[in-house]
Amino acid sequence: MSDVVALILMVGITAYALFGGADFGAGFWDLTAGGAERGRTPRSVITHSIGPVWEANHVWLIFCLVVLWTAFSEAFASIMLTLFVPLSIAALGIVFRGSAFAFRKEVTRTSSQRNFGAAFATSSVIVPFCMGAVAGAIASGRVPAGGKAGDPWSSWINPTSILGGVLAVTVCAYLAAVYMVWDARRLGDADMVEYFRRRAVVSAVVAGIVALAGIFVLHGDATYVFHGLTSRALPLVILSALCGIGSMVLLLRSGHRGARLLAMGAVATVVLGWGVAQYPYILPTSMKLSAAAAPDATLWSVVIVFVIAAFVILPSLGLLYYLDQRDLLAAPAVEPGLDGEREARA
């Protein structure tokens, strides 16, 4: 039973990585888009791309937290106790990211847009780094079970955590760039298609290098997970590499719809691979899933909620993405045109 709920948790984490992660990655490209003039067009693609969907994608994080604290409450408590610092930074980063993005869309003065944009973009890099570092801390066994806190600093400032953080940032950037190739295409902007296609290829290479380097880091620093990745999770690792290479080939040949799916596959298999590699532990190697699991009735509640979600939330999400991809979700038209006029007059 605890395995079923662990699988649900992994589904949530994967969905958050694929969708929420890409929204953070969009922030990375926002950060690196250059000055107000030069970055105007890519930033408009970014705003257009994540505007309607980021809040729904963000809920996957809440989903993961809730499943974790309901089904594996002791593990949740241990993680939160040891990783107080990176998680506090992440929480505040999420506040900056979400609110600054919402504000930036609504203000018209360039200086305000720049300030909110900077807050949005910087926090979009910090949050995935912290999340990756947290994953690294867990994977490398630095979160002890049993109500005792691990080291508040070295638990997340260590080789595996830094690997996790850097990998998270690059993977998010990679996904975002791949998605935005299509968003730019939908907008009919050939320059931006090329702009993000180049970035998608570069970030794919960087993510690949980081992942390769990661093998050596894990070998020395996270033995249990390393052994898992090279044994039972090996098929997923290979699949991830194949997907990554495949998507790059398609991107280099200037694109095919499949590149996006393959990119998603590459990332999803990495996340799932991590989960499989540390099985049956939720905190390697001090707490097993079964030991952390809540009583059966609680686990059943989580499963039932998940089944309801599959019937209610997934179609709703599907509707959102469908409308979004069909370009039926435009920026709300209250007094459109005004912003442009204002700019012109200024």
Next chain:
Amino acid sequence: MASALGWVLAVNPVPWARAQMAFTLAFHIVLVPLGVAWGFITLIANWRAIKKNDADALRLAQRWSKYMAVTFAVGAVSGTVLSFEFGLLWPRFMGRFGDAFGIPFAIEGLFFFLEAIFLAVYIYGWKRLKPWPHFWTGVPIVIAGIGGTVSVVAANAWMNEPAGFTLNSAGKVVDVDPWDVIFNKAMPLQSLHMLVAAYLVGGFLVASVYAFGMLRGRRDRYHRIGFLIPFTVAAIAMPIQMLVGDEMARWVFNNEPVKFAAIEMVPKTSTDVPETLFGHLDDKGQVVGGIAIPGLASILSDPAEGTSTQIQGLDSFPRDERPTNSQVDVVHLAWDVMVGLGTFLFLLSLWYFASWVFKRRMPKSKLFLWIAAAAGVLSVVTLEAGWVVTEVGRQPWIVRNYMKVEDAATANTGVWITFIAVLLVYVGLAVTVILVLRQMSRRWREGDAEAEVDDGGPYGPRPAPEEHAANADDDRELVP
């Protein structure tokens, strides 16, 4: 590094964790009514716009949904902070009781998902979805708001009235009955109380903006409708809340006697207990100051028994299982504020209805508009006060009779740092939200003025917003 910082960080985390949780909740709870009730208010305007081809109502619905996009974003992220804080500040509570306490949140998660999805569809769907399908995409927002409120408050009610779990000898939760956890004894009334509160605060808050506009001379149809829709929602919710609140108070009297003793500030068990307005407890736990209305607390607690109703005093509970004297002062004051302001807002609603009954129109006097303009902030104060009553009144427990707050807190001594960081960030956030909303409003108002000039003066027919949309630049170029 740890040792170098050790002396700076070695501060007892409990008061800081308390302060941080209280502050972030107090912040989030202001956004809740907007998330829960504003969608409903907007849909009324939207409905009217389509049914009666009402351009003013349409403009209001569109603008409200745009404001909502901002407040919902801030509500979503400040809500996320709360999720983190459960673990960051109260890991021992979550580690032990997450198995039970978490269940209502799993259900809340579903509603939050629905709300986020359909809010996005609704907000972004104005331009390219057909009017009625677009309207219907707003309905799940309302349902999710109601469901989400009920689920979250169910979790809070569970802390007041824990049920549906069995502890083994080591204090670990070994058996859970999810149904009893969700439908704990405090849940029905407490959820209803908060839900109605969300509608009346949301209504009063939105209406207050238009009351201000009218006071500044903008007494046009647009402002009148902008006032009437939300104010009517609040004014209908208000009498319902008086009934629910009254029932709730009696429920607390019967089920949470310690909290009730703190609410009524009753030091010693007795009959014929006076209702004391304001006042406080001295060092010896005696009531000082305030205005005592003889026998009223007893009468209200059980009207059938009247003044002979016995109310348990604070002295009938062990000192370490009831709020401290200063906490009792806070609970009692918050209670007076809630009931006082609630009654005031109730009278305001009666005034509004009386005017409709006798004059067939809303009250037009400046006095009414001034009070209505203040009602937004006053209703928020009422809401915060009510929340203080239930939370501080439960002290020292986090899970009543099972776990104390001090036993739930994190061992991280750096909480004072995160508290200060959160305080600064949230104050900045609050100021920014208000500035951004005001800027949006000003921009639209200037746009309206220009549109009127374009159409040959203020008395000409107003163009429908759809025409604006059709003439507009493509949104792609518009987005900064």
